[in-house]
Amino acid sequence: xxxxxxSVLEYMEKEKGIPxxxxxxxxxxxxxxxxxxxxNSGQELKIEINAKTxxxxxxxxxxxxxxxxxxxxEIHIEKAQAIKPGAVLGEIVERSMDPAxxxxxxxxxxxQAVMQRVRQFEKERIYDDFKDQVGNIxxxxxxxxxxxxxxxDLGKAEAVLRHKEQVPGEDYQPGDRIRCLLLExxxxxRGPEIILTxxxxxxxxxxxxxxxxxVADGTVRIESFAREPGYRTKIAVVSTDPxxxxxxxxxxxxxxxxxxxxxELNGEKIDIINYFADPKEMVVEAFKPAVPREIQIDExxxxxxxxxxxxxxxxxxxxxxxxARLTSRLIGWRLDIEEFKAVSADPExxxxxxxxxxxxxxxxxxxxxxxxxxxxIELFDGVAADDLVGAGFTAEEATDVIAxxxxx
Numbered sequence: 001x002x003x004x005x006x007s008v009l010e011y012m013e014k015e016k017g018i019p020x021x022x023x024x025x026x027x028x029x030x031x032x033x034x035x036x037x038x039x040n041s042g043q044e045l046k047i048e049i050n051a052k053t054x055x056x057x058x059x060x061x062x063x064x065x066x067x068x069x070x071x072x073x074e075i076h077i078e079k080a081q082a083i084k085p086g087a088v089l090g091e092i093v094e095r096s097m098d099p100a101x102x103x104x105x106x107x108x109x110x111x112q113a114v115m116q117r118v119r120q121f122e123k124e125r126i127y128d129d130f131k132d133q134v135g136n137i138x139x140x141x142x143x144x145x146x147x148x149x150x151x152x153d154l155g156k157a158e159a160v161l162r163h164k165e166q167v168p169g170e171d172y173q174p175g176d177r178i179r180c181l182l183l184e185x186x187x188x189x190r191g192p193e194i195i196l197t198x199x200x201x202x203x204x205x206x207x208x209x210x211x212x213x214x215v216a217d218g219t220v221r222i223e224s225f226a227r228e229p230g231y232r233t234k235i236a237v238v239s240t241d242p243x244x245x246x247x248x249x250x251x252x253x254x255x256x257x258x259x260x261x262x263x264e265l266n267g268e269k270i271d272i273i274n275y276f277a278d279p280k281e282m283v284v285e286a287f288k289p290a291v292p293r294e295i296q297i298d299e300x301x302x303x304x305x306x307x308x309x310x311x312x313x314x315x316x317x318x319x320x321x322x323x324a325r326l327t328s329r330l331i332g333w334r335l336d337i338e339e340f341k342a343v344s345a346d347p348e349x350x351x352x353x354x355x356x357x358x359x360x361x362x363x364x365x366x367x368x369x370x371x372x373x374x375x376x377i378e379l380f381d382g383v384a385a386d387d388l389v390g391a392g393f394t395a396e397e398a399t400d401v402i403a404x405x406x407x408x
Contacts, residue, residue, distance in 0.1 A: 006054035008114060018121050023114065024049045030113030031058075043072045046094060059094035123191035126157045130194055133182050137206055138196070142176045152178060152196060159194035167198050168230040170266060179264065181206055199229040204270075207261045208235070214249040221246075223275040224282075226329035230268055234286065234326045236275035247272050271326075279304065279331050286327040290316040293340035304333050307340035351375035359404040365397060380405040 005027065012018040028047045035045055044061040062075035064087050075095070080087040087093055140152035140159065148163035150172060161180055172178055180196035181203040187193075197203055205222055214220040215237075224236035237246040250272045251258045258270055276282045280295055283304060294307035308316045316337050317324050328335045348370055355366040358377055372391045374380060380402070388398035 005049060005056060009054055012114075012118065017125065018118065020051055022121075023117065024051060026113050026117040027110050030110040031107075034109035047099075056099045058097050058099045060097050061092050061094055064089050064091045064093060119191075122157075126194065127185055127192045129156050130154075130182065130185060134184060135202070135206065136182055137179055137203075137210060138182050139177065139179050142172045142174050142178055144174055152180065154194070157194060159196050161196045161198065165195070165197035165199050167266070167268075170198065170230065201225045201227040201233070204233050204235075204261070204265065207264060208250060211257050211260050212250050212252070214239075214244060214246075219244050220249050224330050224332075226326040228322060228326060230266075232269045232271065232322055232326060233265075234271045234273070234330050236273050236282065236286075236330055238275040247274060279333055282331045283327070283333075283335075286330060287316050287323075292316075302333050303336065304331075305336045305338065307338050310339050313337070313339055347375075358408065359401070361401070361404070365401070368393070369401070377405060377408060 008027075009020050009023055012023050013020050028049055032045050032047050035047075036043065046059040046061055048057050049055070050057075062080070063073060064077050064080040065074045066077055066089060068074045068076055075083075075093060077087065077089060080091070080093045083095055084091075084093045138154055138159075140154040143151045143153045143158065145151070150161040150166065152159045152161055159180075159182070161178075165183065178198075180198050181200060183195045183197040183200060183202070185192050186195050204227060205225060208215045208222065210216070212220065215222065219241050220237050220239050222235050223238050225234075227233040235250075237250055239246040239249070249257075258272065262268060262270055271286075273285045273288075276285060280297060283295060283306060284292060287306070287308075290308055290312040292306050292308055294305075296305040296307075298304070306316065315323075318326075324335055324337055348367075351370045352363065352366045354376065355361055355369060355374070356363060359366075361369070372393075374383075383402070383405075385395065385398040385402045388401060389395055393401070
């Protein structure tokens with residue numbers, strides 16, 4: 001058994017990193033416990049393993065008596081003195097025993113204890129090895145997929161990229177290299193589980209800290225963040241040094257820094273803007289190049305009404321409302337976007353010019369029509385020449401106007 005124990009101790013120490021003394025304590029405790037429940041039931045045993053040679057020694061501990069009532073726990077004084085000269089009544093003496101007599105069950109129990117200790121040690125090591133890496137980016141290899149979750153080999157341990165932490169559209173196959181953020185170490189019934197993410201805004205934030213020195217050293221701060229994984233990210237940055245342009249620092253020379261991050265995110269768009277404490281200024285900055293024509297802020301409901309020109313409406317709202325949603329998250333206010341409609345200072349003149357343009361009328365005739373209530377072509381629907389004559393127009397004018405409207 002000594003050679004088997006020695007090989008186990010050496011393997012565990014070199015391959016698993018479990019201290020030899022730790023494994024010796026585990027094996028001796030398991031052997032003793034199993035033996036006392038088996039053929040050595042009722043006896044007090046002492047088991048030692050030599051750390052260098054793995055030599056196993058065992059003793060049974062017996063109480064010195066002058067009359068034996070339990071031979072498993074007691075020894076007559078004459079026999080005790082033969083083992084230990086000078087032994088006296090009541091003393092405990094140790095009688096050497098053949099380790100083989102511990103029994104086959106004890107050996108099996110020891111093997112089980114070794115495997116259990118290995119599993120326990122690996123769980124403890126996972127936590128110790130990775131507890132300081134929470135919040136950092138780690139690189140691993142995709143091992144397998146199970147029910148939407150992806151399991152990643154990090155070398156020393158296996159981690160899981162759950163379905164909700166993945167990015168829509170990304171598909172990794174076994175053997176692929178992948179970078180993720182170590183989100184947390186979660187305690188489960190099976191031990192600590194390493195949870196990774198690529199979908200969290202924290203992943204993009206950490207990428208900026210890795211790629212942009214000014215963000216890493218605190219010269220540039222990311223004050224606000226909003227992300228729809230796989231589609232678009234908006235970040236608002238501010239500089240603590242007036243000489244440093246926060247947006248320029250994040251973008252990098254010819255966009256090198258942000259391009260590196262975009263490549264890592266498989267083409268996800270990133271908008272970087274200057275941060276302003278004033279929500280009105282933030283809205284204006286976030287919606288560029290669309291220009292808000294009117295901004296109404298309701299402090300009580302934490303709501304902002306934004307009015308933009310018709311041609312800027314689609315740009316401001318974004319595809320499927322994405323731009324509006326991200327901007328709302330970025331500034332922390334609810335946004336409502338409407339089309340801006342300018343109020344003319346000369347509505348009569350505007351109506352007249354529209355009729356002139358649309359129907360080719362003279363300014364005088366168009367103005368008289370406007371004054372009569374016909375401010376748009378749509379209002380001529382169902383109107384006959386006689387109706388215009390009754391409104392003060394000549395038969396010739398009425399016929400001409402109705403003919404022009406009919407031609408449209």
